[in-house]
Amino acid sequence: MRFLLKKRKHQYYLLVSVSLIVLFFIGYRLITQKITSEAERLVGEVISQTVREKKNILQFDFNEFNKFISGAQKILDKGVNLEESELKNRLLFNSELAFSEEVIDASFIYFFKRNEEVTYTSFLGTKELEEETLEKIRGFKKENQTFNVVLGLNNITYYQKIITYKLPDESMVVFGYNINLLKYWNYFSQKYKGYGGYVIVTDKEGVCMLHPDTSYIGKQEKSFFNNISPNSIIKSSKRGIKNNQQIKSTVTSEYLGLEVLRYYNVVQAGNSELVLITSFPLNILIKESVNNIKEYLLWMSLLALLTFMLIFGFSRSQLRSQHLKALQYEKERKKLAISNEQYQQKNARLQLSQLRKKLNPHFLFNTLNSLHVLIGVDKTMSQQFVLKLSEVYRYLLKERDANKATVKEELYFLEQYFFLQKIRFNNSINLEIINRAEEKTLLKKIPFLALETLIENAIKHNEITKKTPLFIKVLIEKDIIIVSNNYNPRKNNTETSYGIGLSYLSDFYTFYSVTSFKTVIFEKSFKCYLPLLSK
Structure with missing residues (x-):
C-alpha cells in the first residue's frame, strides 16, 4: 500500500513538471514576437536619442565658433562712433581671442580702400597661409554680409568664417578666421567616440566638412545625397521640428560597405545651416541587439523555470531557511x-x-x-x-x-x-x-x-x-x-x-x-x- 502511495505521488509530481514545461514553451512562443517588436522600438528610441545628442553637441561647438563673428559684428555696428584706432584695437582683441582657440589656425583683419588698396592688415597665422588667405579675401565684394566657406588652403581644409562691413568713409573692413576641420574632427571623434554610429557633416552645398575617413573632408560627395538633396533636407528638417519627426533612410554605406540606418538633421550655426548625417549599421546595432534579447529571454525563462521547479521540490527546506533567517x-x-x-x-x-x-x-x-x-x-x-x-x-x-x-x-x-x-x-x-x-x-x-x-x-x-x-x-x-x-x-x-x-x-x-x-x-x-x- 505504501509503495502504491509513493508511486502515485511521484506520478503527480511528474505530471505537474511536464505541464509546467509545456506551458512554458507555449507562453514563450506567444510573448517572443511581442517582446521582439518592443525591443526593436526601444533600440530605435535609443538611436534617435543618440542622434539628438550628437546634433546638440555639434550645434553647440559650431555656435561657439560663431561667437567671434558675432563679437566683430557688435564692434563694427558701434564703429561709427569710434575713432579708427579704437575700432582696430577692439577688432584686434577679438581676433586674438579667436586665434587662441586650438582648432583655429588663422585670424585676420583687413581694411580696404575703394580701389581695393589694403590700408591695414592684422594676420595671426603662418606667412604662407596669410598669402593664400588674402588672395581668397579679395573675392568677397559684397558689403555688410557674413560668409561661411569650406575651402582648401595650403593642403588643409578650412571652414572659413568672414564678415564684411562698409565704414562711413567708404572703406571696407573684412574680419574672419580659419577653422581647421581636421583638428576639430580629431577633437570631436576622441571626446565623443562612445556615442555609437558615425557622423558626417556637410555644408548646404554638399561639401564634406567632417567624416571618419578624413580623405572625404573638403570634397563634394554626391553619394551622401543619392535620394535627397541638402536643400530638401533643410526644408524637411524645418517641417520635421514642428512635427517632432526625424528624416531617415536605409542605404548601403560606401565607407563601411554595410547596410546602415541613416538619419539626416540640420545644425544651425549662426546664420548658416549645416547638414548632419548620422549612420548606424543595421546588423550590428538593431538586428544583433534584437537577437541578443531573444537569446537572453530564452535563457532567463529557462532559468526561471528551473528555479521554480527547484522551489517546488524543496519547499520544506525553504520554509526552514526562512525561519532561521527570521x-x-x-x-x-x-x-x-x-x-x-x-x-x-x-x-x-x-x-x-x-x-x-x-x-x-x-x-x-x-x-x-x-x-x-x-x-x-x-x-x-x-x-x-x-x-x-x-x-x-x-x-x-x-x-x-x-x-x-x-x-x-x-x-x-x-x-x-x-x-x-x-x-x-x-x-x-x-x-x-x-x-x-x-x-x-x-x-x-x-x-x-x-x-x-x-x-x-x-x-x-x-x-x-x-x-x-x-x-x-x-x-x-x-x-x-x-x-x-x-x-x-x-x-x-x-x-x-x-x-x-x-x-x-x-x-x-x-x-x-x-x-x-x-x-x-x-x-x-x-x-x-x-x-x-x-x-
Missing part, C-alpha cells in the same frame, strides 16, 4: 536598537554638514562672477547659465530623507553643476562619465551631493590652467562609483588633505556600516570609491 533578523534588530543612539549622533553631524553645503557662498560668488562676464559675451548662453544655476539651487534646497539620493539624480545634478564650472574654466576642466552598469544600478543610493563634493574638492585643491587642465572621470560599475582626477596640488595651498568634504562622505558610510568607502592618491591620480546602497 531569527537572525530579530537578532540584528536588537543589535541595531542598542547602537541607535550613536547612529543618531552621527546622523546629526551629516545633517549639519549638508546644511552648510546648501548655502555655500563661495560657489554662489564664483557662479555670479562667471554670469557677469558671460552676459556681455553671449546672451543665449547666459540665459542657459541662469537656468542651470536655478536647477542647481533647486536641487540643493530640496529636503532629503537620510541624506541619500539615487545615482540617476546625482548624475543629472552633476551635469548642471559641471556646466556652470565649464563656463568658468572653459577647456581647462574636463569631465568624462562612463557607465558600465545596468539601468537598475542608477536607482541605487549614494550620499546626497557626493559627486558634487568630489568635483568641488578637485577644483579647490588642484592647479587649473590651460597648460595643466583638470581631467575628472566618473566610472559607474555595478556596486560602486569611482571618481578620479589628475593630482596636481596647488603650490600655495596650505591644506594637506581633502578636508571636510571627505569627512562628510566617510561619516555617511560609517553611519550605514559600509566599510568599502576609501580614497587613494597613486601615481599623480586621486581616486575616491563610493559604494552603492540598495536602499
Whole structure:
C-alpha cells in the first residue's frame, strides 16, 4: 500500500513538471514576437536619442565658433562712433581671442580702400597661409554680409568664417578666421567616440566638412545625397521640428560597405545651416541587439523555470531557511536598537554638514562672477547659465530623507553643476562619465551631493590652467562609483588633505556600516570609491 502511495505521488509530481514545461514553451512562443517588436522600438528610441545628442553637441561647438563673428559684428555696428584706432584695437582683441582657440589656425583683419588698396592688415597665422588667405579675401565684394566657406588652403581644409562691413568713409573692413576641420574632427571623434554610429557633416552645398575617413573632408560627395538633396533636407528638417519627426533612410554605406540606418538633421550655426548625417549599421546595432534579447529571454525563462521547479521540490527546506533567517533578523534588530543612539549622533553631524553645503557662498560668488562676464559675451548662453544655476539651487534646497539620493539624480545634478564650472574654466576642466552598469544600478543610493563634493574638492585643491587642465572621470560599475582626477596640488595651498568634504562622505558610510568607502592618491591620480546602497 505504501509503495502504491509513493508511486502515485511521484506520478503527480511528474505530471505537474511536464505541464509546467509545456506551458512554458507555449507562453514563450506567444510573448517572443511581442517582446521582439518592443525591443526593436526601444533600440530605435535609443538611436534617435543618440542622434539628438550628437546634433546638440555639434550645434553647440559650431555656435561657439560663431561667437567671434558675432563679437566683430557688435564692434563694427558701434564703429561709427569710434575713432579708427579704437575700432582696430577692439577688432584686434577679438581676433586674438579667436586665434587662441586650438582648432583655429588663422585670424585676420583687413581694411580696404575703394580701389581695393589694403590700408591695414592684422594676420595671426603662418606667412604662407596669410598669402593664400588674402588672395581668397579679395573675392568677397559684397558689403555688410557674413560668409561661411569650406575651402582648401595650403593642403588643409578650412571652414572659413568672414564678415564684411562698409565704414562711413567708404572703406571696407573684412574680419574672419580659419577653422581647421581636421583638428576639430580629431577633437570631436576622441571626446565623443562612445556615442555609437558615425557622423558626417556637410555644408548646404554638399561639401564634406567632417567624416571618419578624413580623405572625404573638403570634397563634394554626391553619394551622401543619392535620394535627397541638402536643400530638401533643410526644408524637411524645418517641417520635421514642428512635427517632432526625424528624416531617415536605409542605404548601403560606401565607407563601411554595410547596410546602415541613416538619419539626416540640420545644425544651425549662426546664420548658416549645416547638414548632419548620422549612420548606424543595421546588423550590428538593431538586428544583433534584437537577437541578443531573444537569446537572453530564452535563457532567463529557462532559468526561471528551473528555479521554480527547484522551489517546488524543496519547499520544506525553504520554509526552514526562512525561519532561521527570521531569527537572525530579530537578532540584528536588537543589535541595531542598542547602537541607535550613536547612529543618531552621527546622523546629526551629516545633517549639519549638508546644511552648510546648501548655502555655500563661495560657489554662489564664483557662479555670479562667471554670469557677469558671460552676459556681455553671449546672451543665449547666459540665459542657459541662469537656468542651470536655478536647477542647481533647486536641487540643493530640496529636503532629503537620510541624506541619500539615487545615482540617476546625482548624475543629472552633476551635469548642471559641471556646466556652470565649464563656463568658468572653459577647456581647462574636463569631465568624462562612463557607465558600465545596468539601468537598475542608477536607482541605487549614494550620499546626497557626493559627486558634487568630489568635483568641488578637485577644483579647490588642484592647479587649473590651460597648460595643466583638470581631467575628472566618473566610472559607474555595478556596486560602486569611482571618481578620479589628475593630482596636481596647488603650490600655495596650505591644506594637506581633502578636508571636510571627505569627512562628510566617510561619516555617511560609517553611519550605514559600509566599510568599502576609501580614497587613494597613486601615481599623480586621486581616486575616491563610493559604494552603492540598495536602499
